[in-house]
Amino acid sequence: MTHHALLVLEDGTTLHGTAFGTEGETFGEMVFNTGMTGYQETLTDPSYYRQIVAMTAPHIGNTGVNDTDPESRQAWVSGYVVREPSRIASSWRATRDLDTYLRAEGVTGIAVRGTRLLTRRVREAGAMRAAISTVESDPGRLLERVLASPEMTGADLARVVGTPEPYTISPPCPASYRVVAVDLGIKASTPRNLAARGCEVLVVPATATAGQILAAAPDGVFFSNGPGDPAAATYAVDAMRGVLDAGVPVFGICLGSQILALALGLSTYKLRYGHRGVNQPVMDLSTGRVYITSHNHGFAAALPGEAHVFVEAGVSAATSHATAPGVSAETRGPGETAAWSHVSARARRQFETPYGPAMVSHVNLNDGVVEGLRLLERPVFSVQYHPEAAPGPHDAADHFDHFCTLLERAR
Secondary structure: OOOEEEEEEOOOOEEEEEEEEOOOEEEEEEEEEOOOOOHHHHHOOHHHEOEEEEEOOOEEOOOOEOOOOOOOOOOOEOEEEEOEEOOOOOOOOOOEOHHHHHHHHOOEEEEOOOHHHHHHHHHHHOOEEEEEEOOOOOHHHHHHHHHOOOOOOOOOOHHHHOOOOOEEEOOOOOOOEEEEEEOOOOOOHHHHHHHHOOEEEEEEOOOOOHHHHHHOOOOEEEEOOOOOOHHHOHHHHHHHHHHHHHOOOEEEEOHHHHHHHHHOOOOEEEEEEEEEEEEEEEEEOOOOOEEEEEEEEEEEEOOOOOOOEEOOOOOOHHHOEEOOOOOOOOOOOOOOOOOOOOOOHHHHOOEEEOOEEEEEEEEEOOOOOEEEEEEOOOOEEEEOOOOOOOOOOOHHHHHHHHHHHHHHHOO
C-alpha cells in the first residue's frame, strides 16, 4: 500500500508524490545532488545535516545499503527526494534495501515525478526552506510551518554533528606523523586516507581550542568538512588562528576551507544553490590542471573586499543567496584577459593576511567560486571540495600526499 506525501518549498512550490522511508513530517533546506552513484555516502555525510536532498539521477537504491560505505554513525539528511526508488536491491554487498534503511534511520522521503522541475526551481530561485509531510494534506498549512522553520544562514551546526569525545585512528604500520583532525562533521573516509599514508589521526570535537589541539603535539592539523554557516562557527575560527600562530602545517577541506578564509580575514557568503555532486570542474591556478571533484557546500569564501548578494522574489531576505562575487561564466571584469572567462583576474592576485601573503589556489570553472586557498610563506592550504570522496572521483586524492609532504618538510 502506497501513501501520499507532500513536498512544499518556501516560495509556495508544491509537489505531490508517494511516501517512502519513515512516515511523518520533516523540515530543512531544499538542495539537490547530481551524483549518479554514492547515495549511501550522501545520506551519511554530516554536511547534509538539516537539509532535504533531491537526487537528480532517476533511479536511487538500485544497489541497496551495506555496512561498509557509511561515512558516519547515522544518516544526517533531514529528508530525501527521488524520482523513483528502486523496488529491489541488487548487489552482493547489500544487507537491506533503501526504504528499510530510511525507516530505521528515521528519514522521511518522497518519490515525485517532478525532480527535474524541482531542480530547475532550486537553480533559478536558490536553495530554500522546505518540508516533506506524509501527515499533512493542505499545502497552505504546511507552507506556514515551512516559513516558521529555521534558516541555514546563521546556523551553527558543526558542534551538533561532530564527535563529543576524542578518538584515534591508527595507521596499519608504525606512524610517521601525528595529525589532529578537528571534527566539524568529518567523514570516515578522511582519517582512513590519512592513516593509509602513515598518519596517526587524533579526531577532536569541533569546539576544541587551539590550546587543546596543540597540547597533543601534532605534526599537522586538519580541519574537516561540515554543515552550517561558517560565520557562526566562531570557535573554529579562533582555533584556526591559534594553530596558525603556532606555525603548524594546516590542511582544511570544505567547511574547514571556509574557516581558514575567515581566519585570514576574508568573508564568506551563501551560494545561490550551492555545489553538490561528483562532477564539479576545479582548476588549480598554479598548474592549470583541472580536477573533477566531489562537492557538498552551500557557502563559499569571497575574494578580498568583495561580496554580492542576490535575493529572489518570494524567498525571505534572511535566506540571502549570492552569486560568486563579480565572477561568472558569462561575465568578465573590465580589462581582464584571463584564458578562462570564468576565472577572474582578481583570483590570480596575492593578498595580505595576518599570516603573510596568500593566494586563491583553486577556482570552480562552472561559476568562478573560490575553491582553495594557500599561504605563500607557511605550510597552510585548503580546498573547498572532498579529496577523500569514497564513491569518486578520486582526482584530488593527491592533496593528502601534499599534506604529508608539508608534514615532512616541517620537521
